[in-house]
Every structure is written in C-alpha cells, then in structure tokens.
Amino acid sequence: MNFCPQNKIKLAVNNIKKTFEDTPVIKNVSMELHEGEFVSLIGLSGSGKSTIFNIIAGLLLPDEGSVIIDGEEFTGKTGRVSYMYQKDLLLPWKNIIDNASLPLVIKGYRKKDARQEVSGYFPTFGLAGFEHKYPFQLSGGMRQRAALMRTFFFSKDIMLLDEPFGGLDAITRSRMQDWLLEVLPALNSSVLFITHDIEEAILLSDRIYILTDRPARVKEELRVPLPKARTREITTTGEFNEIKKYIFSIL
C-alpha cells in the first residue's frame, strides 16, 4: 500500500466557508494532509482552489472553519507553510541564488549564510551553473524550478503548489513531473498540489480531492492505488487508465 494511515496529520482544513461579496466560493471544504503525503486538488477553473490555498497560507480569513497545522490552530496566520503561486513570481532584480535564499533572509539569516545554505541544492533542482543568472535569462521550466526551490527553502515540511507547471509546454511539463518524482522522496515534504491535468494528478499523487464547481465542495476523495515509487512508464498501464476513466466519469 502506498500510504500508511499511521502517518500523522500535518495539516487539517475543517469545514471552511468563504463568500466574496455575494458569491459563495467555498462551501464546507474539509481536507487533510498526512506527513510525507502528496495530495492533489482538481476542479474546474474558477472553482475556488487558489482561494483554499490562500486560506491555508493565512492570507485570507475564512468566514467559517479552521486551519490546523501540527495540531495547532493556524487560521489566518501567515508564515507557516510555503506557498508557490501559479506565476513564478521571481524577483527580476535578484539573481537566482538570491531569489532562492530570500525566505532565509526574511527569517533573519545573513545574506552570506543564506547563500551558503542554498548553494548545495542547485544540482538537485537542475539549476547548477545558473546561480548568478537573472530570472529573465532562464527558460520557463528553469524559472519554475527556481520558484520551487525558493518555496522549498521557506518551509520543507508543508508546501502548497498552485499549478506549478501550468504555463509550461507539454514536453517541459512532463520533464518537470519526472524530475519531481525523482526528487520528492529525498525532500521528505508533505505537498498539496493544484492541477488541471488529470494525468499529472494521478502520476504524482497519493490521494486526490476532486472539487465541485463553484461554490467548491469536496465531491470525491480518491486514493491512488499505485505503488509509491513511480516513473512515467506507469501512465501506459491499464490500472492508470482505469483511474483516469473513473475520474473523468466523476467530473
């Protein structure tokens, strides 16, 4: 079995609700993320996925409900989980190493120490040799990896990734997925992942939450019955296709 139920709950979202002006966007969403788990959220565009992330990150207050991290109340509190936006949001005036070490600088590291700390990870993130380049000198895929690296350095234990590969072409995207499958076990993080791509969700996740159209509710929670260690080959198996068919039938 790919997922051990005895792993403790890192993050729990309890019954959150959110209404913007008169539009209810989130209605009674509850979800949880266990230690070391990779969980995807899929749902139509505009269904409220990013809003859920904003609430978990503490940037938005839910009208009702709570966010619990490691057993502690974190509703409306920022600075605990790391959050990667749909856009890479790299600072154009900082080179890659300074972009990646920004979270450490914010935490109070000296610039030199922060650089020292992140520099060893450049090969892991496929960015060796690009430490002193500026974001505009990098390809889309590399920028995405740099943003991921920054996200990772803010907090390794819980990462919220909002469509990190959304803007990439199909080939770069599948390379990024392969790369993620390869590095994830070593990072030992718990990840919540938003995507529109059902194959991507199945390939990467231990579990998938399928959301309804706005206002968002959890329509279905699905455990992916595939072994934890995966490669791209798995996408051509019958099992994989069965899961895909099942998800399409729900959507």
Added chain:
Amino acid sequence: MPKKSVNIANKLVPWLFLILIGLLWQLVVDRGLIQRFILPSPWDILATLLRIFPEIKVHLMTTIREALLGLFIAVILSLTLALLMDSFPLMKKAVYPVLIVSQTIPAIVLAPLFALWFGFGELPKIIIVVLVCFFPVVISLMDGLNSVDPDMINLFRSMGAGQWHLFRHLKLAASMTNFFSGLRIAATYSIMGAVIAEWLGGITGLGVYMIRVKHSYALDKVFAVILIIVALSMLIFKGIAWSENLLMPWRRLLNKNQSEVNSNGQTK
C-alpha cells in the same frame, strides 16, 4: 556590417549632426550675416570659456554645491515621505492628492519669497533646488510603490515578511526604475533651479556671474556660462545613469538582451 561597428556608427550620428550645426553657426557669424556682439561664434565662445575659467571656478563650485546638496536633501525627503505614505494609508490619503496638485505650481516662482526670507546666501538657493527636485522624485517613487504586483506582496506575506523586509526586498527594488526616471528629471532641474535662484541676487554662483556679464553686454561670456551649465546638467545626468547601472545590474543585462533580440530581428 558587424554589430559593434553599427553601434559605434549609431553613436556618432548625433555628434556629426551637432558639429554640422556648429560649423553652420560659425560660418554665419564669420560671413557677418549676424554681428558678433549679438551672436558670438562657437569658436569665440570656446576661447572665452578657456580665458575666464579661472575666475569662474568659484562661481561654478557654488552652483555645484547648491545643486548637489539640494538634490541630495530632496531625495532623502522623498524617500522618507514615500516610506511614510506607504506605511500609513491615512497619511497617503491626506498627502498624496495634495502632492499631485502642488506639482502644477512651478517652485521657481517662490524664489523671490525665499530671497526675502533667507537673504542672499546659499540657503534660499538650496531650498529652491530641494523644491524643484522633490516633486518629480516623490511622485515617481509613489508611482513605483503603487505598481508593485499584489501577488508579490502576498508571497512575501505568506513567508511572514515584516514591513521592513517588504520594503527593502520588494517595494523599494520594484520602484527603482520609476525612482530613477524621476531622479533624472530632478537632476537636470537641480542645476537649472540653482542658476535661476541665483539670478535674483547673491554673492557667488553661475547665475550671479551670468547676470553680471549680461549687464556689461559681454555676450561671449554669457554664452560661455550657458555652455558650462549645459555641460554640468549633462554630467549630473550621466552620473545618475551610471549609478543606475551600478545599482541595477540586471536592468542593463535585460536591456542588452532585448536589443540583441531586436537587432537579430532586423538583420533577418
């Protein structure tokens, strides 16, 4: 043509144009089409400039001091006010509209007032320079601060960044481009502001000297001073462009990247 020589040629063109105008001017005066005491020739002006330079030096230093000091104070004030307005929304609500409107008042018209209040020393001139430089800098700085991507701000907040980190690593850096475009305008204003303030009277300064030689109808000297003022303004302008490159190395790289893309497009 190779790219490098194209670039050099592009830089030469305006200079050639200037030299052409100078030659034409020289010719007009030499032929007696315009009399020398009304319009001295470029050659006369240069000769005068060399001759009077020793006596002008003290005036030059006064004007440079007033302009740079005024510019410096204006930048410090703008940064402080922008920081305050950015941190306290109420202050921004109260002050920003007033700033925008007051920009339409030419600060120079206040010069006689300051001369009256503060006498003929350097202080009233410095105040004028501060006033003319302050508005373009603070307005462009505010434009820059207002244009920061809200998602970037949220990203910083999600990382638990406080006001200081937000300002230092995001807002200030993001408004640098705007800040420098305001500063370039202010820099040219600074020399002009000091000179005009000096016209109203004073002990030393290029403006004081200019009025003096004008009264004795030494037009070649007037022109020589104008030449110095132009050179000075351009020098400050250059100095700012240079510090811009120093502070924002990424900008230069970005521009280079873009111009390479453009010139590649042209050759095809």
